[in-house]
Amino acid sequence: MDKERIGVFLCHCGTNIAHTVDIGKVKKYVETLPGVVFVKDYSYMCSDPGQRLVKESIKENGLTKVVIAACTPRLHESTFRETLREGGLNPYNLEIANIREHCSWVHDNREIATEKAKDIIRMAIMKAALLEPLEEREIEAVKEVLIVGAGIAGISTALILANSGIKTYIVEKEPSIGGKMAQLDKTFPTLDCSACILTPLMVDVERNPLIEILSYSEVESVEGYIGNFKVKVRRKPRYVRKDLCTSCGLCWENCPSKNVPNEFDLGLSTRTAIYIPFLQAVPAIPVIDAENCRYFQGLKEGKERCKICQKKCPVNAVDYTMEESFIELEVGAIVVATGYEIFDASQRPQYGYGKYKDVIIGLQFERLISASGPTEGGIIRPSNGQIPKSVTFINCVGSKESDGNQWCCRYGCMASLKQALQVREKYPEVEVNICFTDMRAFGKGYEELYRRCRKTGINFINGLPSEIYETYGEGKHLYFTVFDGFLNEVIRIDTDLVVLQVNMVSPKETGELVKKLGLCTSGDGFFQEAHAKLRPIETPTPGVFLAGTCQGPKDIVDTVCHAKGAGGDVLKLLQKGIIKIEPISAEVNEELCSGCGMCEPVCPYGAIVIEVKEDGKRLAKVIQAKCVGCGTCVATCPSDAIIAHNFTTEQIIAQIRAAVSP
Amino acid sequence: METENEGEFEPRIVAFLCNWCSYAGSDVAGLQRMKYPPTVRIIRVMCSGRVEPSFILEALRDGADGVLVGGCHIGDCHYISGNKKCVARIALTKELLKQLGINPERLRLEWISSSESGKFVKIVEDFTKDLKKMGQNPLKSLE
């Protein structure tokens, strides 16, 4: 410790510190502390002249350690690390004494604050004496990226990356990319056509030589760490060879198994067993749904049936022998863009979804009003195929609940307005009602859309029905009563078609991905971001990012912003091919390690492993690229064999002693 | 500084606060110019999972009257589950304190998020009050 030459810099922070802390007294006291060879105060240490003062003092006084007594390290620690570097010192020879947030700002009494400041600085000096120089860890990164999910979020991120020269794989569990946006007819607030926005992007993705689409595939397992992930992808068999198929359509046109409920139309139409999900699907390669295929079902009984698609295919692309296969990818970063699932409206039985045919959800309405949908754009009552005389939209189904789904879906209000307006424009004679609690028109152009709708004769009812019923017999239709906050009375609504705007929920695979990627979820079940405002795209796992609604409900506008941000975050990480990691990590002292293995299971990141050496000796080893420096293993080790850099046991003990005894 | 009169003495608390939630919460208390007793000395750790029982024992042996460990709420730990490890260690340490004849109430584990500056202040106030009632750390008089 004698050889340490510690310099202490006291910041006045204008009057923020100096007003309550007597800097002169503190200075006199600090000068008496062991190891301190230089003390200087200045009005704003973080300013340019302040930093210059630090740099020059390091050189002039041959300082080996620097203590800066100023604001919280969470504010300027990185600033002063750079100052040290420029002054010729290792940036980790720095300790910050927080005498502003923890002292001058929380005490009024000058004497008390001055005494406390002395303590805080003494603690920092004792730790500083034991600091060791650390080197930032540099690891090579694979300049390729995996995106999980190919909805509008995954597509937006992929295009940013590929257009910046980064090889990108998109894994999509469905046979086509496009996600839920492909099912929409129009988008709010501009009411422009969804397909006109989305399908060109899908084609761009397919054409881009740097993007590889792995459709009808899922992530099987993930190993590795930031910059170097190894991902195993499971490819489900399509039974149609991509290299041969020309998408001519003869197979599905001739398939005799025609009554399979069409997922894309949410059961409002049927499809064949060999099918493409929708006309603009990418890739436009059909897939055989073995569950509903006569050939595959026949096989179960040991019979060879049907095979019509194979016979009809002019290029011999149908191959019943295809099997599930696996491919391995090496990527430097992973973007999760798995989107959302629609909340199952039948779980709120008061609305009668699943019970009454004429109660549908918003996405089904999209399929009905879509010109490429099952009714070619006609709004009909599913019960009788006739045009309804009255349509009622109900907002907030499974949303904003006091217990249950507490969150707002962030699209339903606008979706109701858009759809109501579409009915109004297409069928001016049809009555249109919207039941809502509050109109959340938060986006650009949203309030304007609301105002526009209010002038179109749509009935706005400020309240939600408690239960929906159906009448019997002739003229059968739906009805309900509702307390309308505008009229301040209970009214009865008779209507032919009810459209429920249903909340977004986190998809089923979230749980698996949490485990595979070491992520966590927030209370609503969506993936948790690293910081709501400062790091809304990063996750606690370095190198794994979020894009779109998998992080929480978003409309298309916000989804695209988030997803493009993810593209930017990944580029920032990978563009140099080298990743720098803060050296605040754990390291094993091999001489002390007994190989007991207690550290291995406590690490949430799998960053510590037990290796068996040639001589049979078991030793713990920290995988530096995986370690995030939490120190949990260090606290677990019974042999004190793991060092937490920058937070070593000795350093902390020194702080404790200094905190208690002057 | 400290008088023999138990009611009068100013307890000394050593606080281990995790960087991401509790330390941030204590910073926000400053930003909001909240006031609290000058009894606490804060040591920053990256995660509450870093806090070893030996740190707590060291603090008490050196004469701290109380030890506060602050972490992120369960489920919010920046490192996924460090705070769960902390829970187990604190429970053990409390047992140990009992064995040593030290009131386990001298050790407190609290979840303080970065927005809970008010909670941080309240904890320091209450802990200070309680420690005043408990009196000086008995180990102090041994020396």
Ligand code: FES
């Ligand atoms: S980071 Fe706060 S408890 Fe783990």
